[in-house]
Amino acid sequence: MRVLVTGGAGYVGSFTVRELCAAGHEVLVVDNLSTGRRAAVGDVPLIVADIRDEAALGQAFGGFKPEAVIHLAGLKSSEESLSQLRTYFEVNVTGTLHVLNESAGHGVEFFVFSSSCAVYGTPHICPVDEQAALRPENPYGETKHISERLIEWYARTTGMRYVNLRYFNAAGAAGDASLGEFAVERSRQLVPMTMRAALGIVPEVQVYGDDYPTPDGTALRDFVHVVDLARAHIASMKALAQGQRAGCINVGQGTPVSVAQLIAEIGKASGREVPMRVVGRRPGDPGLSWADNTLAKEQIGWSPEFGLPDIVATAWAWHSGDPATLR
Ligand SMILES: NC(=O)c1ccc[n+]([C@@H]2O[C@H](COP(=O)([O-])OP(=O)(O)OC[C@H]3O[C@@H](n4cnc5c(N)ncnc54)[C@H](O)[C@@H]3O)[C@@H](O)[C@H]2O)c1
The missing domain is CATH 3.90.25.10 (UDP-galactose 4-epimerase, domain 1)
Known part of the structure; x- marks a missing residue:
């Protein structure tokens, strides 16, 4: 399958790209390299572009004609989002809207999104399952919540099938230390x-x-190994291609x-x-x-x-x- 991966030069993205290539998919990465690294994608084609730039996205989609999109590009600090509200909404919400528009315009069939456990805020009950109330407690979590809703509406109106993967805390590196996280200096993870x-x-x-x-x-x-997390994207695509309508799924240990x-x-x-x-x-x-990762087992x-x-x-x-x- 032709898979366009936004944010593929980042931490989770680079592992996902690696797993996609190993599974035989054709991959194009779109990343502005704000936190990602060119070296992390190896020789996989990379277009350096910002997801806020509709024209650049349009060119990438038009040239590659993806059948599936994995959308990871975004900003991820809960704490930073409290002081950089506008940037977080622009990148994570407007950026997602642009990726969705291009996906709809180019007939993308399958969409997998990097959502977050931050959509739950502080859950009343743990382990938390996907039926729990969504009460984000910071702007970052809100951007993921809004993006999930946007994806659901695009899917309803275009027939595109999607999985919103609600990641818990990604951690770990490749077993041979060939790939891992490049933590930006401001990272407070x-x-x-x-x-x-x-x-x-x-x-x-x-x-x-x-x-x-x-x-x-x-x-x-809940710390989940980044290789497991990457494999959840491949599992999601496989389930979607087999006709599954998977929806929102927790990916935690x-x-x-x-x-x-x-x-x-x-x-x-x-x-x-x-x-x-x-x-x-x-x-x-x-x-x-x-x-609670029961749904991931059952659905994907x-x-x-x-x-x-x-x-x-x-x-x-x-x-x-x-x-x-x-x-
Ligand atoms: N790491 C986690 O524990 C975790 C948990 C929950 C959700 N997530 C989500 O998963 C996704 C990937 O996270 P990560 O840990 O790999 O972070 P990361 O910062 O390593 O990766 C994000 C990638 O997106 C790119 N990017 C950022 N803004 C962009 C823009 N405007 N246009 C194009 N590219 C842009 C960056 O250059 C980087 O390569 C994010 O959306 C994040 O919110 C991560």
Whole structure:
């Protein structure tokens, strides 16, 4: 199948491109390289363009004539979205609208979107399933919620079939350390922040709150290995091609891991305890969020293969092998 991948030079995107190529698909990446890297796509064709640029998108779609689109391009920081509202809505919502318009205009049959568990906000019940109320607690989560709704309407009116994959926290790297995350300096995600402290790039990792109603007081999260996540896109496309109308699907490991537990595991991998300091809760951060991934198993035949030890070991090998990945 011809698959156009927006954001394919980024962290999750580059693994998805790799899995698509391995499955025999023809791939074109569209990425503005704002956080992504040309090297991450290898020799896969790449058009450097912004999804806010309708004319450039039109050219990419017109030339490649994709049958499927995997739309990952976007901004992803909950915290940053609170201060950069306009940019987040422009890139994540207007950008998605443009990608949808081009998809509809060029007869794209299958659409897979990088949504987020941020659409749930703080779930009342964990593990959270797809029927839970959608109550985003930050503009980032709202942009994903709105994008999901846009996709649903385009699908209803064009016959395009879609999967909105609600990712939990992507983590880990390739088993041979050939590909992984390039964390931008401003990244405040837990794995890069802990890696920086473990490698002595920063003195300590800050823990946002230890007064949550959890066993060790730190927040509970769901970390899903990036290779598993990438494979969820391939599974989605396969299910859609077989006639499935899949809708919104959680992609998480399904097991809660506390922030303190993750830091301790990275400490073990690095051979020394990672210094940490508890600071106040971060606005827009849910205390508890992990996935019920039953629907993914049922609808797209996906279940995670990797657990926390694989995530920590591969991420450590990747970042310690090249600390420039933590910029
Ligand atoms: N990483 C996670 O844990 C996670 C969790 C939930 C959802 N997501 C979503 O998954 C997607 C990919 O996330 P990631 O972790 O790979 O992030 P990333 O920053 O590594 O990748 C995003 C890619 O999109 C590109 N991009 C950004 N703005 C663009 C624009 N205006 N036009 C064209 N390209 C643009 C970047 O250059 C980059 O290559 C994002 O939409 C993110 O919101 C990620």
